[in-house]
Amino acid sequence: MLQDGGQLSDRQMLFLTTIRTLYKQRKEMFINNTHRVDDRIVSISQPHIRPIVRGKAGTPVEFGAKIDMSVVGGYVFVNEISYDAFHEGGLLENAIIDHYTRFHMLPAKVLADQAYVTRENRKLCKELGINLACKPLGRPPKDALPVDKNVAGRRSEIEGKFGTLKTCYGWNRVMPRLPDTGVAAIAVAALAMNLAKRAYAFLRLLLSRRFSPHFLSLLPA
Secondary structure (H helix, E strand, C coil): CCCCCCCCCHHHHHHHHHHHHHHHHHHHHHHHCCCCCCCCCCCCCCCCCCEEECCCCCCCEEECCEEEEEEECCEEEEEEEECCCCCHHHHHHHHHHHHHHHHCCCCCEEECCHHHCCHHHHHHHHHHCCEEECCCCCCCCCCCCCCCHHHHHHHCHHHHHHHHHHHHCCCCCCCCCCHHHHHHHHHHHHHHHHHHHHHHHHHHHHHCCCCCHHHHHCCCC
């Protein structure tokens, strides 16, 4: 009988440690009659993966990295990659700082999901002179203007980028099993998408001198 994995390889020892932790978590959940536990392990081969509750119809729980991403001029910028769940509202300030670092200027307008529109973020954008496109706090007055549908439409642009990255660039199935290589694969996929958009823009520029605008409109954006 092996004692403390004395004859095991490093990989086998890692599996053994993970299995012991998994057993301890399951036992704690059984004793406390609960379905929640801190840093819950759902994969022996990838113990860094955590279940992330999203509340979506059909898939209330997702597994894999959670990503915070910005879209500027049609190009995607990955701001945060984490295997643990996080609240998006605390990342808007960092996203603004990253934008300033990249472009040496503050964004004029921010179109964000409702999770980002906290009181702190409203105050921050007001102090920086940034237009945070969102509904005002409190009950709207009777003479309030209708919601600009273009704002909601433009905000859905980032959802389209997520969908393209999942279906065309492999975000729906990240193959590397190590956490660092998984993060690298996610970042490389975003880079590939930006390079493809840049290549299409260059192609349109070359073809614009020889073909009609109607033909150019048939090319991918």
